Amino acid sequence: MIRPDLESLPAYVPGKRQEDALKLSSNESAVPPLPAAVEAATKAAATAHRYPDMAAVELRTALADHLGLECEQVAVGTGSSALCQQLIQATCAQGDEVVFPWRSFEAYPIFAQVHGATPVPVPLRDHGVDLPALAGAITDRTRVVFVCNPNNPTGTTVTRAEFAAFMERVPAHVVVALDEAYFEYVRTADTPVATQAVQDYPNVVGLRTFSKAYGLAGLRVGYAFGPAELIAAMNKVAIPFSISSVAQAAAVASLAAQDELAQRADATVAQRGPVAAALGALPSEANFVWLPGAQPDLAQALAQEGVLVRSFPEGIRITVTTKEESERLLAAWEKVSAAPLPVAGG
Template sequence: MADLPAYAPGKTVPGAIKIASNETVFPPLPSVREAILRATENINRYPDNGYLDLREHLAKHVGFAPENIAVGCGSVSLCQQLTQITSAPGDEVVFGWRSFEIYPLQIRTAGATGVPVPLRDETHDLDAMLAAITDNTRLIFVCNPNNPTSTVVDPEALARFVAAVPDDILIVLDEAYVEYIRDGLLPDSLGLVRAHRNVVVLRTFSKAYGLAGLRVGYAVADPEIVTALGKVYVPFSATSVSQAAAIASLEAADELMAPHRRRPATSCRPPRPTSSGCRWPNAPSTSSPGPLTTASSCARTVRTACGSPSALRTRTTPSSALPPSTPSTGTEITSERRTRHVRRVRQP
């Protein structure tokens, strides 16, 4: 582990608008703040370790049973748990690259081998990801919309991809930014969970819901997978305050999502490339931030002005963090292997 780099979050630069962490600029609604305040009255008690109330609200929100819901300390913790329950030394995990930079770090922590598949036109190359599957593949991450390129996989192509992957390989659809998808590109990811027992959907309250500081995310999956996730998670990792805030946010979802459903692209001015990244002309100080937008058209403007998506980041994962392997090609895909995507659940 000595050569494993730690995950480095986006930096805050005085006088610049921070876009490295993709945080919403909207504060919590009054009803959410009130729920947070009420929850602090009982912080001398441990939180509900089974997240029963939150899981019931989430189940109603996504149209599943509570048994299909797992809660985590942000969806990033669920990524790690999914890697733990599927992968060990000698196993492979396929993911697009560049994508969420935590994937290769968590894969190495599990002792598995990462198989990064280069993006095509800044989006996931699903055909190449299929070709990268081998007998050692245990897990596939599809970040959709992709972080950091903001691109979305065509829903029909995603459905074909899921159908083509052997059912003994776990497919994780990481949808941290799903609330921002427009233009008819919203995938029926929950329908894929219903149709395929090896599909997991991850979502978070950190982005559109504006609860990044409270750390709460969830998975929608087959009950067998949810049970396995419960065996490797850190107890009490989602606090009573974060659970209360998440429930209040779900109850106010229509009001909360309204700002994100608008297209404020007309308020975006082309950013100016600088030696340290990109910033907007006359950008206000961080103490009085102006409105930002996550509209895809604005993201493309930023990428064009900066020259490349990587110029947007205030940090990059060192090349040493990436697995040395490269995707294989021409692999014949079969579905004759027995189901094994939760076969290696190790006791905590």
């Protein structure tokens, strides 16, 4: 009764949970949603006996104003991950190809395979997205290329010149998804921004989320923006009523509180550099830092000290949050650095 190809489908692995531990494994905000978002969500909960606005008109209109686009150019979904999936579903048929950097957001290959497309991973170069190699991987079967910027989990960004050179090599019928889930934490000016890219290139779609900087991870709201025709196709394959009234209200209120949002993002950025320096991690433009190299024993040792981080075969990703949590992380780091690491599996 089950598709045989699903036996080879990797499962999405969420960040670990442990009671009373400092959870730095999922890139969540350490502070609650903005006060205006909590108030709006609470008010909306009183009408939860009614279906939400399926078209999310108020939210999409607010996003269009924020982005400088038309409402028809904006789609919303349950996190930017859902919109990645809708984009593949709207563009790919059986046997088409989805090109993406690797390691990057781990859902890219999963979503491709779920919809019958062929995942085409392209190795990073110096821990960053290798745009020339991505362009070189495009074939006549390619329908979508994902560019994660900043890249998750390495925190690196591509330059404007690199992106422009890349787009010159991308065929007009191939969609480029510029995934900016960590956009609010970027401080370098020399990197492409999706709001401008969708104006410059008719085959670019931007992807962003309220799950990170806005602190609405538990409500699941993301948004995509780009060509109206492609956005309409993404909306056709969306699950009806997927974003609750509570989530829509909280997102609209959060979007209107840009000054408070900026203060929170700045506070995280202020911790990012010192944490990276103390750990010997790579410079980052996101709300996490990256320690290259497989180090499962180190992740295990930190967990024993009550700090959860995300271990990948290629390295360890550690979320950067508040000053207080950074101090707790560094205290645990000092302990495990001074002691022998545990034996793997022990």
